[in-house]
Amino acid sequence: MALTPGLLLAGRYRLNRRIAVGGMGEVWEATDRTLVRTVAVKILRPELTADPEFVERFRVEAQITASLNNPGIAAVYDYGETFSYPGGPNDTAFLVMELVSGEALSAVLARTPRIPLGRVLDMLEQSGRALQDAHARGLIHRDIKPGNILITPAGQVKITDFGIAKVAHHVPVTKSGMVMGTAHYLSPEQASGGAAGPASDVYALGVVGFECLAGYRPFTGDNPVVVATAQIRNTPPPLPSDIPTPVAQLIAQALVKDPNRRYPDGASFAAAVAVVRTGLGLPPGHFGAPANFAQHRATRTPATTAVMPAVAGRSSTNMPLPPPVPQIRQAPRPVAPVSVRAQQHTGVAVVIALLVLALVAAFTTVLYFSGPASSGTLGLASEVGTATTPGWW
Numbered sequence: 001m002a003l004t005p006g007l008l009l010a011g012r013y014r015l016n017r018r019i020a021v022g023g024m025g026e027v028w029e030a031t032d033r034t035l036v037r038t039v040a041v042k043i044l045r046p047e048l049t050a051d052p053e054f055v056e057r058f059r060v061e062a063q064i065t066a067s068l069n070n071p072g073i074a075a076v077y078d079y080g081e082t083f084s085y086p087g088g089p090n091d092t093a094f095l096v097m098e099l100v101s102g103e104a105l106s107a108v109l110a111r112t113p114r115i116p117l118g119r120v121l122d123m124l125e126q127s128g129r130a131l132q133d134a135h136a137r138g139l140i141h142r143d144i145k146p147g148n149i150l151i152t153p154a155g156q157v158k159i160t161d162f163g164i165a166k167v168a169h170h171v172p173v174t175k176s177g178m179v180m181g182t183a184h185y186l187s188p189e190q191a192s193g194g195a196a197g198p199a200s201d202v203y204a205l206g207v208v209g210f211e212c213l214a215g216y217r218p219f220t221g222d223n224p225v226v227v228a229t230a231q232i233r234n235t236p237p238p239l240p241s242d243i244p245t246p247v248a249q250l251i252a253q254a255l256v257k258d259p260n261r262r263y264p265d266g267a268s269f270a271a272a273v274a275v276v277r278t279g280l281g282l283p284p285g286h287f288g289a290p291a292n293f294a295q296h297r298a299t300r301t302p303a304t305t306a307v308m309p310a311v312a313g314r315s316s317t318n319m320p321l322p323p324p325v326p327q328i329r330q331a332p333r334p335v336a337p338v339s340v341r342a343q344q345h346t347g348v349a350v351v352i353a354l355l356v357l358a359l360v361a362a363f364t365t366v367l368y369f370s371g372p373a374s375s376g377t378l379g380l381a382s383e384v385g386t387a388t389t390p391g392w393w
Helices: 052-066 105-111 117-136 198-214 224-233 245-254 266-279 342-370
Strands: 013-021 025-032 037-044 076-082 092-097 149-151 157-159 178-181 306-309
Touching: 013 037, 037 052, 052 076, 052 092, 105 149, 105 198, 117 149, 117 157, 117 198, 117 266, 198 245, 198 266, 245 266
Parallel strands: none
Antiparallel strands: 013 025, 025 037, 037 092, 076 092, 149 157, 178 306
């Protein structure tokens, strides 16, 4: 089905303009002719509509998000499917959502690499409280990142895209040995193929907070394999010296490798942020004066959600908690025996090289399939309904 302005979906939703394009589909601003209101419609790509697994994931996203009723989560209004026959040219699946007036945090970071402290803490507390509702219902987002955090002109945070969320204790849709998420914000347990829990979302929020305060991400690399490995093994760099110690401690504890030693869920993280804000004399609603960092724009590679192979190796569970600066130690790497033949060294090197190439190839294939974000649009897991009206930031 060709998507064009004026197209009517299910006899009810008239498409007005395309907002975003991503790997799973397109997001359009549309008019609900029945209730006479403007909405956002997320439409699954035609080639994915023929795949039962993708349709099921899309359907689950609608069900999960619709079950949440929180001002900090973008609301889902409706879901629809039109199927003539499997793979038919007019088959489509679509999700009708709240059209949020504002912009994604990723867009804010693109022009303001370091965001004022008061605003960052406010965003983190609001995000934690929004996730609190999901976590209380046994739902884990699994892909918290700036592209999935929307900010309205009034400063209201809206978390969106529960497309890869999971219900605790339910069988995951992702195949065994594979991980779905965004490498730069992936928790160590997810990166190593372990189960995600509420603390995994807290870790991702910690990464987001670090990025907003420092102006760069704590873990980077040439490809997702390198980044995911860093999430498991590396110690995050210290925050800039102008960040107050209580804030540095807050972020450091959110980034502890062992999920059992982090803030356990969104509620506890939000409560900790509130304590820090009070201690610093920043009451709720204190956003501070926006600083002009336009001349210091940082170059960020797009953070794309992808299915990826789990990285071998586990992080140490004996890493001490931060205060005041995280002192996370890496386990020593095993030392190869001295008495090994050169031929054996060569064989091992070849095997390692082939494994690395296979991992990189797998990531490249998935990312190519997902499709990068088009210029000026939001990425795969950022296919959210927004009417871009910057104001609060």
